[in-house]
Amino acid sequence: MNLAIIGCGGIGRMHAEMAARCGLKIVACADKDPDAAKALARRYNALATTDADGAIRRPDVDIVLVTTPTPRHAGVVIDAAKAGKHIFCEKPFASTVQQGRTAIAAVKKARVKLFVGHVVRYFHEFETLRAQIQAGKIGEPGYVKMYRGGIYPGGPSSWFRDYAQSGGVTFDCMIHDLDWLRYMFGEPDRIFCQALRRSEPEKLDYSQVTLKMRNGMLALVIGTWAHPAGFQVKVEVCGSAGMLQFDSNISSLSAMKREVKGAGPTMIVPSSAEDVSPYELEWRDFIGWIEGKHEPRVTPEDALRAVEIALAALKSADTGRPVEL
Amino acid sequence: MPKIGIMSFAHMHAYSYGACLNALPEAEFVAVWDDKPRRGRAAARQFGATFVSKLEKFLDLDLDGVIICSENVKHREMTTLAAQAGKWVLCEKPLATNVADAHAMIKACEKAKVGLGTAFPCRFAAPLRVARDRIVSGEFGAVYAAACTNNGSNPGGWFAEDMLSGGGATMDHTVHVVDVLRWITGKEFRKVYCEAGNVLHRDTLETDDVGLLQLEMEGGAQVSHVASWSRPKSFPTWGDVTIEFICEKGVLNVDAFNQRVDVYSDAAMKAEWVSWGGNPDLGLVRDFVRAIMEKRPPCATGLDGLRATEVTVAAYESLKSGNVVKIRA
Structure with missing residues (x-):
């Protein structure tokens, strides 16, 4: 499966490595800061872009990783759900309860899977x-x-x-x-x-x-x-x-x-x-859920x-x- | 040389104070009175003091001071009687289980012109003294927050009987840290919020065994405190007094009784932490004896005991009401 990363800061880079270890292919790295996007994309031979929406909507993308600052999480989750992609979102899930509810509704409607990284x-x-x-x-x-x-x-x-x-x-x-x-x-x-x-x-x-x-x-x-x-x-x-x-x-x-x-x-x-890193374990759990093998821990x-x-x-x-x- | 007596060995600290009195060259441990004659007689024998079974006769003795180690709720009566007989008083903590009792004790000692001390030995624990010196020096700037614990093991006996103790772990293990923070910062506590539980020992205790306090001090410093009887029988020591100070210029952690050697003995079949630190009780008792000699107030006074009691009482009020309670001072 292919992964688009939205948000190429510290946590984005860490999750990229874990996802790659689990066999996911990183195809697009998006960040408001073009240098951050480029730096991460180079490591995985992926596309670097400042256009998050474009990265999400790419037909070859199966999973979207949301590692933006927290206030943007819900918006990106909703965009990814609308595009029919599964979603791995870093914690905290959303900045407000309302944002979180709206995002869950979008995920349910799109019948995609949403996992939030409560890695502890x-x-x-x-x-x-x-x-x-x-x-x-x-x-x-x-x-x-x-x-x-x-x-x-x-x-x-x-x-x-x-x-x-x-x-x-x-x-x-x-x-x-x-x-x-x-x-x-x-x-x-x-x-x-x-x-x-x-x-x-x-x-x-x-x-x-x-x-x-x-x-x-x-x-x-x-x-x-x-x-x-x-x-x-x-x-x-x-x-x-x-x-x-x-x-x-x-x-x-x-x-x-x-x-x-x-x-x-x-x-x-x-x-x-x-x-095995616990961050890799949460990715395994998420991927296993997508593949229909089990229910996720979170x-x-x-x-x-x-x-x-x-x-x-x-x-x-x-x-x-x-x-x- | 001041002659000292001990009133009641209900509180186990009495045994430590007795040993300290015997270790001090400037004091003479003369007599013991106890409302449980068997306990008192045995203790007197242990320390080479005289047991006096009648309270009036004990108070008629030529004693300069008494150390009171009764059950908490009896502190007021014993302190009042001792003061009326002209004895200086060092009272085990908590000074009282309610504010009125503490006020009455202070008044009785003032009227009789005798000193009243509250047994806060933490003021004589070297790690806490050094922490105080460093914070008072200004090296760390303002204290913004403190996270404290006073954990212990289940003391059982009268401690767990509300009618004698006035409360559980919160009553027992709040006042030390409250006193230490007042002593270090020079500030009073303004507000308290408290939750308490009794899951750990509910089969044997009727009181709370864990109290979680959230406090605010003058100037706004935020404080959390754990008062607990949570240490299991298998734990390598009795418990702890710890404080993490979050300050303007850094963080200071003190774990007052963690100067230790770890002992693994097959005879005990559990690890033991053996202290190499000083004995704070010795400092406390010495200060009391010297206060009598120098006719000055003891290091921690009745007023300090009252201030700590006010915080505990407010914590129990908060527990009852579910709200933040303002502390009168």
């Missing part, structure tokens, strides 16, 4: 946590703490640095953990959030979210784009008969490069030394719900009150 569901460490919980190792889970983040991503002019576009760490980064919590423990009832969202004297975001789950469990989720460097993921699950802890800083492989001052990396992808409704929960967190941060879900 595929991470080996998270799968191991899940297996231990399901095996009853810690009894009944009662409290979960999740922690994710590091340096503020993106260069000085990056869309990540515009809270209106990225939603800051709560919407762009913590949505991974909000999705995983719901995946593991069901629906949240109530959410409370404090989010820093500073721009002066420097871009710094730090988000603290409390969730009360319908089953009585509690969760505290912390997202940071306030650190001077690095990236760290920590999970702690406390149960009636034990506890699980994971810390990405305790790792089989570590390396540290001197970074350029005054700007973060264009994207942050946690990485460990592993046989449904479009899951992705929409993650957007709803993350937006509820931001609403709580804006109003200073808990939000019922």
